[in-house]
Amino acid sequence: xxxxxxxxxxxxxxxxxxxxxxxxxxxxxxxxxxxxxxxxxxxxxxxxxxxxxxxxxxxxxxxxxxxxxxxxxxxxxxxxxxxxxxxxxxxxxxxxxxxxxxxxxxxxxxxxxxxxxxxxxxxxxxxxxxxxxxxxxxxxxxxxxxxxxxxxxxxxxxxxxxxxxxxxxxxxxxxxxxxxxxxxxxxxxxxxxxxxxxxxxxxxxxxxxxxxxxxxxxxxxxxxxxxxxxxxxxxxxxxxxxxxxx
Amino acid sequence: xxxxxxxxxxxxxxxxxxxxxxxxxxxxxxxxxxxxxxxxxxxxxxxxxxxxxxxxxxxxxxxxxxxxxxxxxxxxxxxxxxxxxxxxxxxxxxxxxxxxxxxxxxxxxxxxxxxxxxxxxxxxxxxxxxxxxxxxxxxxxxxxxxxxxxxxxxxxxxxxxxxxxxxxxxxxxxxxxxxxxxxxxxxxxxxxxxxxxxxxxxxxxxxxxxxxxxxxxxxxxxxxxxxxxxxxxxxxxxxxxxxxxxxxxxxxxxxxxxxxxxxxxxx
Numbered sequence: 001x002x003x004x005x006x007x008x009x010x011x012x013x014x015x016x017x018x019x020x021x022x023x024x025x026x027x028x029x030x031x032x033x034x035x036x037x038x039x040x041x042x043x044x045x046x047x048x049x050x051x052x053x054x055x056x057x058x059x060x061x062x063x064x065x066x067x068x069x070x071x072x073x074x075x076x077x078x079x080x081x082x083x084x085x086x087x088x089x090x091x092x093x094x095x096x097x098x099x100x101x102x103x104x105x106x107x108x109x110x111x112x113x114x115x116x117x118x119x120x121x122x123x124x125x126x127x128x129x130x131x132x133x134x135x136x137x138x139x140x141x142x143x144x145x146x147x148x149x150x151x152x153x154x155x156x157x158x159x160x161x162x163x164x165x166x167x168x169x170x171x172x173x174x175x176x177x178x179x180x181x182x183x184x185x186x187x188x189x190x191x192x193x194x195x196x197x198x199x200x201x202x203x204x205x206x207x208x209x210x211x212x213x214x215x216x217x218x219x220x221x222x223x224x225x226x227x228x229x230x231x232x233x234x235x236x237x238x239x240x241x242x243x244x245x246x
Numbered sequence: 247x248x249x250x251x252x253x254x255x256x257x258x259x260x261x262x263x264x265x266x267x268x269x270x271x272x273x274x275x276x277x278x279x280x281x282x283x284x285x286x287x288x289x290x291x292x293x294x295x296x297x298x299x300x301x302x303x304x305x306x307x308x309x310x311x312x313x314x315x316x317x318x319x320x321x322x323x324x325x326x327x328x329x330x331x332x333x334x335x336x337x338x339x340x341x342x343x344x345x346x347x348x349x350x351x352x353x354x355x356x357x358x359x360x361x362x363x364x365x366x367x368x369x370x371x372x373x374x375x376x377x378x379x380x381x382x383x384x385x386x387x388x389x390x391x392x393x394x395x396x397x398x399x400x401x402x403x404x405x406x407x408x409x410x411x412x413x414x415x416x417x418x419x420x421x422x423x424x425x426x427x428x429x430x431x432x433x434x435x436x437x438x439x440x441x442x443x444x445x446x447x448x449x450x451x452x453x454x455x456x457x458x459x460x461x462x463x464x465x466x467x468x469x470x471x472x473x474x475x476x477x478x479x480x481x482x483x484x485x486x487x488x489x490x491x492x493x494x495x496x497x498x499x500x501x502x503x504x505x506x507x508x509x510x511x512x513x
Contacts, residue, residue, distance in 0.1 A: 089262070
């Protein structure tokens with residue numbers, strides 16, 4: 001089992017409030033890694049640190065030889081990100097959004113269009129390239145964001161609550177597409193969610209609550225070690241126990 | 247390879263600004279209507295009240311419309327510079343700022359690209375205004391339209407830098423009204439855009455000095471002289487110096503943690 005991205009002893013504070021407390025996470029290469037946590041667990045803060053939107057206050061994040069502390073731009077070039085809040089420009093077309101992102105990653109217009117056509121075709125949006133993003137539904141917007149995140153051929157794809165706010169069919173479709181990326185392209189994925197039905201027992205999982213990692217490993221193993229039969233039960237026990245003691 | 251990356255990033259930022267500009271036709275129209283209103287309506291009223299004596303760079307008596315034309319060009323640049331501030335705050339609130347911040351290209355380069363993009367869009371509007379003004383009888387020397395170009399670019403960069411600096415300070419879109427009241431109007435009215443400073447001095451000595459210390463005054467004078475193929479060295483030095491100061495401040499003030507705080511703070 002090879003670790004693609006290592007988060008080592010990362011802590012983060014907003015003033016007096018601790019958002020992440022000595023977090024250690026290793027993302028398994030080529031796998032669909034699930035980051036589970038209720039609202040307020042620290043998932044978005046972790047994403048902000050991984051994407052260098054926030055400065056790492058304590059600890060280190062490494063992707064191979066690249067460290068976000070020492071060489072953040074090299075690391076950013078290897079990450080594809082879908083944020084919880086949509087970051088698409090609603091007034092631009094699908095292709096314009098992709099062109100903008102590709103250019104910011106140093107790709108030529110011709111190369112962007114070639115790659116974008118392939119990704120949009122794969123995601124079933126080949127006929128929507130000239131449509132304004134504003135005219136797309138939530139599921140399609142998410143697909144555009146995934147296509148955009150893949151444009152610069154990242155090694156790791158980070159998705160923060162990518163299925164939040166979507167109907168069940170769209171959620172399942174996006175989850176399936178992302179899993180396909182791991183299987184067919186060997187992409188390492190970090191899928192942050194609070195929806196347990198999106199996670200399989202065979203996935204590497206991390207349970208984060210109140211800024212701390214409470215469990216980590218392959219879902220099935222984590223459940224066995226805790227004498228639980230399902231991730232739902234384990235998640236409920238870990239997070240509700242902390243609620244009581246907190 | 248790295249040069250290519252920087253070039254593509256620059257092209258991307260410029261293209262996006264133009265795409266957004268084309269989408270917002272009303273922005274283009276209002277950018278033209280505002281100075282044209284001054285040129286056609288206000289100038290007609292003020293013409294009789296304000297006699298403009300022979301002052302450099304003019305070699306002869308000029309109409310009031312001719313006098314205010316450079317100031318109105320700078321007015322377009324001023325509003326566009328502040329518009330850039332508004333668009334940065336909008337991008338921040340809508341989340342699209344993250345796309346820019348996630349780029350592996352240095353953020354300082356992205357900001358410079360943004361500044362140049364703002365300047366290019368402003369220039370399109372300024373020359374459209376000058377073309378209409380020409381039809382209205384304001385006819386600077388044809389060669390002046392070319393010699394004014396570097397001056398206009400510098401002024402656009404100055405006002406864009408001020409806009410970007412302000413965008414780092416404005417927390418919410420609603421606060422933009424404050425920019426109108428406390429930045430745009432004072433900068434414009436306390437300058438030589440609408441009246442020569444000797445006229446201001448006749449009315450109020452202290453207001454004259456406020457105008458003298460307003461960088462916008464020197465920006466207007468730089469453009470005014472350049473339109474008549476002359477170089478105002480003092481105006482150039484002050485405009486260039488102020489541009490460097492505000493561009494540096496804009497880059498320093500651009501703190502991503504402040505720009506994205508709204509989302510993760512809940513986590």
